[in-house]
Amino acid sequence: MPSGLIALLDDVALIAKTASASIDDVAAAAGRAGSKTAGVIIDDAAVTPSYVTGLDPSRELPIIWKITKGSLKNKLIFLLPAALLLSQFAPWLIYPILMLGGSYLAFEAVEKILEKITGDHHGEKTLIQADTPAELEARQVSGAVRTDFILSAEIMAITLNELTSQGLVEGIWMQAGALAIxxxxxxxxxxxxxxxxxxxxxxxxxxxxxxxGSAAFGRRLVAFVPKLLKFLSVVGTAAMLWVGGSIILHGFHELHFLEFVYDWVHAAADAIAGENAVGQWIVNTLGAAIVGFIWGFIIVQVVTRTFGHHPLHGGGEPVKDAH
Incomplete structure (x- = not known):
């Protein structure tokens, strides 16, 4: 009996150790996969403050909390199950979906750049017309959650591709855990x-x-916030070009479509940087950003000639103050 009890305890200890290792594997995989989404994350953080601009300051945090809950719902209820189904039954669809997301990122980045150059801000998000503050708030949250869905889909697709292509985790439940994290x-x-x-x-x-000193620091902080938002916008745009271009380049390679573009960028990195890892990264990043800009510019021209404006932004109706 004692020996049986000892054996049982050994089994329990082994199971616990295995479970602990699995959790560590999931956490490590999530960390590596999540780092690949940096560009989308920066853009998401840069875009979201625009949804509370012009609204009652006392409602800013409650609105952001509503958007946060909507974002979690997008990722965990809709996108996570869809990602798992893709990985199990249609893994060949992952790269085409990634290409669509990368194309969207490149398009958004190029549109922002062209608006800065030309001064035409027809694509900027504006406060939606509403009759009451509550209605305005509801519409702003709804618009933010819709935009978040697109960015969240790209984040989940990038993560899923990283998990499956690198073999970071195996099994549907391990993938689910990493995606959820x-x-x-x-x-x-x-x-x-x-x-x-x-x-x-x-x-x-x-x-x-x-x-x-406290008052002086407060004044500097007030003056710093607009500069921070502008900086985030610039960094977010650059990150979108880089991430979008990288996805498109790898898509060319994986789908054997315009594969020579992928070869050119990597050949340029080898020729310019040699075996220097940092130099290789810089050249590849610049190459991806250039590809993202060219790809995004083509899409902007097609969309502009087809719709006349960004189909998700609408026609840019004038703001109606709800207060």
Whole structure:
């Protein structure tokens, strides 16, 4: 009996050790896969503050919390099961879907660049017409969650591709765990950062009412927030070009379509940087961004001639103040 009990305890210990290792594997895989989504995350963080611009400051955090819940719902209820179904029954669809997402990122980045150059801001998000503050808030949240769905789909597709192509985890439940970790972590990072960013000016104004160094720091903080938002917008646009271009390049290679473009970029990296890893990364990143810009520019021309404006932004109706 004692020997049986000892054997049972050994089995329990082995199961616990295996489960612990599995959790560690999932966490490590999630970390590696999540790092590949950096460009989309930065853009998401740069875009979201626009949805609370012009609204009652007391409603900023509640609105961001509503968007956060909508984002989690997008990822965990809709996109995670869809990603698992793809990995099990149609893995060949992952790269075409990634290409669509990469094309969208490149298109958005190029559109932003062209708007800055030409001064034509028809694609900018504006406050949607509404009769009451509550209706305006509901529409802003709805618009933000719709945009988040597209970015979240790209995040989940990138993560799934990283998990499957690199063999980081095996089995549907391990994949589900890694995808869930990335989904929750990315959402909390993005919207936690957004919540802090939109409240920085309020923090600065509060500090500015004090005295001495605190007041001076508060004034500097208030002046810094617009510069931070502008910086995030620039970095987000650059990241979209890089990530979108990288996805498109790898798609060319995997789908054997325009594969010579992929070969040119990597040949340029070898010729310019040789075996220098940092140099290789820089050249490949610049090459991907150039490819993203060219690809995005072509799509912008097609969309503009077809719709006359960004189909997701609408015609840019004038703002109607709900207050």
């Amino acid at each position: 990335v989904a929750v972590a990315v959402t909390l990072i993005v919207y936690g950062s957004v919540g802090l960013i939109v409240k920085l000016d309020d923090i600065g104004l509060h500090m500015a009412k004090g005295e001495g």
